Amino acid sequence: MNHQPKKLHIPVEHTTLANGLRVVASPDRSAPVVTVGVYYQIGFRLEPRGRSGFAHLFEHMMFQGSENAGKMEHIRLINSSGGLLNGTTNYDITNYFEAVPSNALERVLWLEADRMRALKVDDENLRNQRDVVKEEVRVNVMNHPYGGFPWLDLPPVAFRNWPNAHNFYGDFADLDAATLADVRSFFHTYYSPNNAVLLMLGDLDPAEAFSLAKRFFEDIPPGPQPPRADVSEPPQTEERRGEVPEKFGTLPAIAIGYTAPPRESEDWFAANMLERVLHGGRAGRIYRQLVLEKQIAVDTDGSFDAFDTNGPTQMVTRIFHRPEYTADATIAAFDEVIREIHEKGIAAEELDPVKVKFRSDYYSMLEGGMGSYMPRFGLMHYLACFTLFDGDPHRVNTILDGFQAVTPAQVRAVAQKYLVPRNRAVVVRRPVAKGAAR
Amino acid sequence: MTTASTSPASSHHHAMPPALGAERPVAWPSRTVRSLANGLQVVLAEAHTFPKISAQLFFRSGNAAVAHTTPGLAEMTAAVVRTGTASRPSRRIEEDLRRMGADLGSHAGADTTAISASGLAEFSEGILELIADLARRASFPVDEFERERRQKIEGLRVERTTPGFLAGERFRHVLFGGHPYAIVAPTEEQVAAYRREQLEDFYHHYYSPANALLVIVGDFSSGPMLAQIEKIFGAWEAPEPHALPTPVPPHYSGRRVHLVHLPESVQTQVMLGNLAITRRDPDWYRIVLANSIYGGAFHSRLVINIREQKGYTYSPRSGVNPLRHHGYFNVHAAVRNEVVAATLTEIFYEMDRIRSLPVSDEELSSARNYLSGVFSLGVATQDGLLGQLSTVYLDRLPEDYLETYREKIHALTADDVLAAARRHFDSANAQIVLVGDRAQIADQAALFGPVTNYDAAGNLM
Numbered sequence: 001m002n003h004q005p006k007k008l009h010i011p012v013e014h015t016t017l018a019n020g021l022r023v024v025a026s027p028d029r030s031a032p033v034v035t036v037g038v039y040y041q042i043g044f045r046l047e048p049r050g051r052s053g054f055a056h057l058f059e060h061m062m063f064q065g066s067e068n069a070g071k072m073e074h075i076r077l078i079n080s081s082g083g084l085l086n087g088t089t090n091y092d093i094t095n096y097f098e099a100v101p102s103n104a105l106e107r108v109l110w111l112e113a114d115r116m117r118a119l120k121v122d123d124e125n126l127r128n129q130r131d132v133v134k135e136e137v138r139v140n141v142m143n144h145p146y147g148g149f150p151w152l153d154l155p156p157v158a159f160r161n162w163p164n165a166h167n168f169y170g171d172f173a174d175l176d177a178a179t180l181a182d183v184r185s186f187f188h189t190y191y192s193p194n195n196a197v198l199l200m201l202g203d204l205d206p207a208e209a210f211s212l213a214k215r216f217f218e219d220i221p222p223g224p225q226p227p228r229a230d231v232s233e234p235p236q237t238e239e240r241r242g243e244v245p246e247k248f249g250t251l252p253a254i255a256i257g258y259t260a261p262p263r264e265s266e267d268w269f270a271a272n273m274l275e276r277v278l279h280g281g282r283a284g285r286i287y288r289q290l291v292l293e294k295q296i297a298v299d300t301d302g303s304f305d306a307f308d309t310n311g312p313t314q315m316v317t318r319i320f321h322r323p324e325y326t327a328d329a330t331i332a333a334f335d336e337v338i339r340e341i342h343e344k345g346i347a348a349e350e351l352d353p354v355k356v357k358f359r360s361d362y363y364s365m366l367e368g369g370m371g372s373y374m375p376r377f378g379l380m381h382y383l384a385c386f387t388l389f390d391g392d393p394h395r396v397n398t399i400l401d402g403f404q405a406v407t408p409a410q411v412r413a414v415a416q417k418y419l420v421p422r423n424r425a426v427v428v429r430r431p432v433a434k435g436a437a438r
Numbered sequence: 439m440t441t442a443s444t445s446p447a448s449s450h451h452h453a454m455p456p457a458l459g460a461e462r463p464v465a466w467p468s469r470t471v472r473s474l475a476n477g478l479q480v481v482l483a484e485a486h487t488f489p490k491i492s493a494q495l496f497f498r499s500g501n502a503a504v505a506h507t508t509p510g511l512a513e514m515t516a517a518v519v520r521t522g523t524a525s526r527p528s529r530r531i532e533e534d535l536r537r538m539g540a541d542l543g544s545h546a547g548a549d550t551t552a553i554s555a556s557g558l559a560e561f562s563e564g565i566l567e568l569i570a571d572l573a574r575r576a577s578f579p580v581d582e583f584e585r586e587r588r589q590k591i592e593g594l595r596v597e598r599t600t601p602g603f604l605a606g607e608r609f610r611h612v613l614f615g616g617h618p619y620a621i622v623a624p625t626e627e628q629v630a631a632y633r634r635e636q637l638e639d640f641y642h643h644y645y646s647p648a649n650a651l652l653v654i655v656g657d658f659s660s661g662p663m664l665a666q667i668e669k670i671f672g673a674w675e676a677p678e679p680h681a682l683p684t685p686v687p688p689h690y691s692g693r694r695v696h697l698v699h700l701p702e703s704v705q706t707q708v709m710l711g712n713l714a715i716t717r718r719d720p721d722w723y724r725i726v727l728a729n730s731i732y733g734g735a736f737h738s739r740l741v742i743n744i745r746e747q748k749g750y751t752y753s754p755r756s757g758v759n760p761l762r763h764h765g766y767f768n769v770h771a772a773v774r775n776e777v778v779a780a781t782l783t784e785i786f787y788e789m790d791r792i793r794s795l796p797v798s799d800e801e802l803s804s805a806r807n808y809l810s811g812v813f814s815l816g817v818a819t820q821d822g823l824l825g826q827l828s829t830v831y832l833d834r835l836p837e838d839y840l841e842t843y844r845e846k847i848h849a850l851t852a853d854d855v856l857a858a859a860r861r862h863f864d865s866a867n868a869q870i871v872l873v874g875d876r877a878q879i880a881d882q883a884a885l886f887g888p889v890t891n892y893d894a895a896g897n898l899m
Contacts, residue, residue: 005560006489006657030487031818032462068453072737072746077455079737080804082811101811106456114452131749135705139752139772143705145599202818203462216452247702248599251592281541283532292528295585298592322592353536360490360539360558367488368819375818433701 008363010379012393013206015213019222020194023213024383024393025206028376034202035376036108037097038116039384042190043090044168045311046229053170054178056089057133058186062096063087064125066115071125074111081107084374089168092310093388095381099374102203106212109200113216116196119187123180130175137169145248149429150255150316157242158257158425163231164312192223197387199380231311233259239421246429251298252321253429254330257314258418260304264390268306269402270410271418275304275315276354277346277411278337283353285337286317296333297321307382310389314425315418327428338419345412358403366396458807464814466841467823470660471831477648477678478671481827482663483655485820491656492556492820495569496832498651499644500546502618503682508636510624512546512644514590515637519553519645520544521582524575528582531568538564544572548619549762550832551644556820559657563666566654570670573645583634591626598894601707601772601873604698608892609709609871612696613766615688625895646676651831655824684763687713690867693887699876700894706778706874710785711768712864716760717833723846724858725767729758731805731855732792732863733769739788740769748784750777758862762833767862775874779882782870789865796852810844 014024047055065071078085083100096115098108141147152169159165198217200209236259246253261267278286279302290297297319304315321330369378379396386395470482501512520542521528535542540557553572557565597603607622614620652671654663690712715721726734733740733756744750754771769789773781797805816822817840830839872883876891876899883889891899 005558008489028487030465030485031814032464033815033818069455072742075737076804079735079808081458082461082807082809082814084812084815085736099815101461101814103459103461104811107458110452110455128746128749132745132752135750135772135774136752138705138774143601143703143772145596248700250595250599280536281532283529283536288529288532291589292585295588298589320592320596353533356539356558357536363488363490363558364556367490368821373812373815373822375815375822 005359010366010396012383012396014387014393015210017193017214017218019218019220021213021217021220022197022387023210024197024199024387025204025209026201026379026383027204027206028201029203031375032102032203033099033375034102034105034108034200034204035097035099035374035380036105036112036201037095037199037380037384038112038196039093039095039199039388040191040196041092041388042094042195042226043092045091045163045231048182048186049162050174051178051182052167052174053133054174054182054186055094056169057129057175057178058183059087059089059094060129060133061121061125061183062115062119064121064129065119067118067120068114069111070120074115077107077111083108090308091305091313093308093384095384097374097377097380105200105204105209109212109216112198113220116191116193116217117220119183121180121183126178126180126183130178133170133175134172141169146246146253146429149244149253150257150318150427153242153244153427153429154255154257154314154316154425157240157427158259158314159233159312161231161233163229164233188223190226193217193220194222195226197384199383201376201380233312237422240425242425242427244427244429246431247433249429250323250431252323252327252431254319254321254327255316255427256319256331256334256424257316258424260306260313260315261414261418263310266410267414267417270406270414271315272304272306272403273351273354273358273406274411274414275302276358277341277350278302278317280354280357286334289337290319290330290333294333295322296325296330308385331426338415341412341415341419346408348408351406351408351411355404355406359400362400461810464817468660470664472664474647474668474672476672476674478674479651479831480664480667481651481653481831482660483823483827484658484660485655485823486657488820489559489657490556490820491559491562491565491654491658492824493565493569493652493654494552494554494824494828495573496651496653496828497551497644497646497649498549498832499649499679500548500550501621502548503644504640505618505621508632509621509628511632511636511640512551514586514629514632515640516544516546516551516553517586517590518578518583518637519572519576519641521586522577522579523571524577526571528579534564534568540565542568562656562658562663566666566670570674573650574674576641578634578638578641580634583637587629587632590629594623594626594629597623599700601700601703601705604700604873604894605707605709605770605871608696608698608873608896609711609768609869611896612869612871613687613711613713614764617685617687617764619687619761619764642676644679646678647671647674648676648678651828653824653828653831655820655827687764690869693866693868693870695870695872695883695887695889696892697876697880697883697889698871698873698892698894699899700873701875703874704775705772706775706872706879707770707772708778708781708785708870708872709768709770710782710868710870711766712868714758714765714767714862716762716765717829717835721858721861723850724854725758725862727805727809727847727850728792728855728858728863729756729767730809731797731801732756732788732859735805735808737804737808739792740785743788744771744781744784748780750774750781760833775878778872778874778879779885782886786865786868789863792855792859793863793865797855799852802852802855806848806850809847813843813847
């Protein structure tokens with residue numbers, strides 16, 4: 001059999017409009033669908049103080065009506081074109097995206113341009129979406145086992161600078177305090193064309209797509225460049241610990257987060273490989289040792305928002321362990337995995353397959369990346385991040401080289417430098433209602 | 439009312455949305471369908487954009503086949519299948535997967551068991567060999583079985599604290615009664631009582647080529663791929679399992695409320711509905727369209743009403759759920775405790791409205807476009823296409839089901855929607871499940887019918 005890896009090349013073209021809007025197109029005519037996204041370089045990290053949760057609430061407001069498309073019109077026009085739409089709020093970006101049959105491309109661009117130009121919302125919309133967001137927080141966090149674990153638990157323990165350390169979903173009092181004036185001000189500060197990128201992927205011709213982008217977006221006036229906030233963290237000198245009561249779940253759980261190297265630094269590439277050595281499914285060292293061999297844990301997983309963050313972030317391990325083991329015993333078993341890498345490093349025989357799997361996962365992410373219901377969501381997402389954070393969408397075709405070049409020695413060095421107690425935060429979720437549900 | 443108009447001066451720009459052009463046809467990928475001499479049915483579809491393949495080996499037997507004796511045994515069997523074969527211990531399997539850039543899953547639902555693997559196309563042979571190894575030579579190591587069993591029990595304990603799971607579990611119990619579809623998960627005691635021999639029996643009985651369907655989508659050429667499949671799966675011989683008789687689910691008259699008590703809930707999970715139809719029913723397209731207008735899409739009546747107008751809930755939806763022998767219709771929403779009665783009132787209002795009055799031409803054409811377009815999106819990725827092809831061949835739908843889906847949707851009328859809603863959205867006899875804190879919602883629950891109370895383990899209270 002032929003084991004020659006095929007090198008994937010994604011066609012990418014980009015331009016910048018006169019108002020500063022960056023535009024990226026990636027054609028693929030194999031299916032009659034297009035995916036369109038607008039990414040603004042603002043996330044929950046930089047929402048105003050006293051307004052926790054505002055970036056996300058604002059994202060909801062972007063579906064409440066714009067100058068020429070009133071409430072429900074965005075949703076109606078996309079759904080009735082045969083498409084799906086959504087938006088998400090992240091640390092450093094907020095995105096709005098649609099997948100539609102390709103005959104609806106112009107319509108999607110018209111809608112996105114209309115709300116980039118002028119939002120048109122009122123107090124009733126704000127009250128309504130505040131209620132909806134509270135139900136979102138209840139269903140995902142307050143009324144769900146392990147809700148918010150650990151993405152809401154770790155930041156306040158791990159970080160000291162408010163942008164990195166506050167409640168990103170929002171305290172209800174802060175959500176209640178949000179006003180239309182806040183909506184207006186946030187829009188004017190961050191939602192200008194020069195703080196965004198437009199992505200168009202799939203069944204299209206890039207030249208035509210660019211001329212459509214020009215037609216719909218270029219007359220939107222640019223805004224002042226948003227202030228560059230200081231999101232840096234003071235140096236950490238010792239391990240940080242926190243505890244959060246688990247109201248529903250029956251298993252004790254632990255999250256361990258190590259603050260990661262800066263984006264696209266040499267250490268960052270090695271840290272990505274290290275993360276896969278540790279996590280990476282059942283072959284990952286943590287799952288293998290804690291779940292399969294020592295059987296202290298019932299489940300473990302890991303995450304690292306490496307590509308789509310542009311500020312302090314963590315490599316995180318989650319461990320759901322058997323109640324007969326203490327948190328300390330579980331952490332000690334975890335530390336044993338880390339110590340082994342510190343002391344012995346890893347062999348090329350372990351790293352090479354990790355690289356193969358990384359490449360495979362990267363392709364899967366590009367193709368789908370959000371379930372399989374939205375084609376090329378991942379490609380859109382990565383193109384946006386490479387454009388906004390690194391100024392180069394073509395990174396999508398070259399970034400794998402950086403991972404393939406990582407050596408075992410670099411992985412060990414990164415482990416020794418970053419996987420140390422003074423660089424980590426630990427949060428324990430302890431079930432409160434023991435036996436209540438049994 | 440205060441209005442935040444963020445840029446007042448530009449209203450002359452493009453005030454109307456552009457019209458839609460004609461939908462482009464879907465270019466169907468080259469598709470090959472074969473049956474091997476041992477009965478294994480094979481479906482191949484080429485998709486070359488990304489250098490990956492996605493393969494699923496299905497067996498047409500799942501938890502329903504053993505629900506009367508050992509609920510959940512099919513799922514436990516599938517879980518242990520991936521933990522060892524005659525030639526590969528568990529660790530080797532996991533390392534082989536990583537070497538091929540592959541992910542593996544082995545799971546059982548009510549009607550099917552599936553071993554799924556996707557990975558880099560350059561390793562397609564190794565990936566298929568691994569699937570065959572698991573399907574033919576699983577060794578059921580004792581220690582792996584005991585570990586999987588313990589993990590399953592801990593997992594069930596957590597699931598039974600999850601409102602969405604509890605609502606679905608109770609709803610299926612109520613709807614299906616003595617039918618195997620009533621059981622979505624075993625009890626802890628049932629899992630504790632599994633014996634290793636029972637797993638092996640299930641495996642030897644149901645994991646057979648004549649009971650199987652292999653679907654592969656991805657970056658390959660069908661000719662050589664077919665030869666490879668013949669080589670890897672051709673010598674597999676096992677008898678075909680016998681078909682089981684299926685009991686009839688219960689019939690209800692009148693709304694009833696089934697309240698599952700979850701202390702200290704700050705929200706109530708609402709789920710209600712009734713038995714409906716399968717994909718093989720002539721009404722299938724009609725019920726799908728009616729559902730998408732009622733509550734199956736973001737721009738549906740129910741979502742506009744209880745989310746965008748009233749703010750009761752974050753993501754309410756209705757759905758039509760086809761299992762092999764029966765289907766059901768349901769509505770679900772997680773709402774704050776004060777508005778349980780208000781939410782149920784609106785759910786039934788919208789249900790009665792779509793049962794009573796024809797939908798407008800505009801709603802009809804919007805919904806037809808929606809279903810047609812979303813269908814195109816759904817076949818534009820390897821996994822999406824694999825899912826659609828699997829449905830066709832597992833449910834034994836007409837060969838041209840995918841190719842004709844869009845035109846059949848576009849041919850539907852307002853009368854079709856009305857007829858389907860009247861027949862299948864059984865407002866008067868809906869079974870209502872509420873999962874929440876009984877002290878906070880019991881009074882509201884009682885407004886909608888006789889109430890039966892349960893704890894999270896399913897015991898009557």
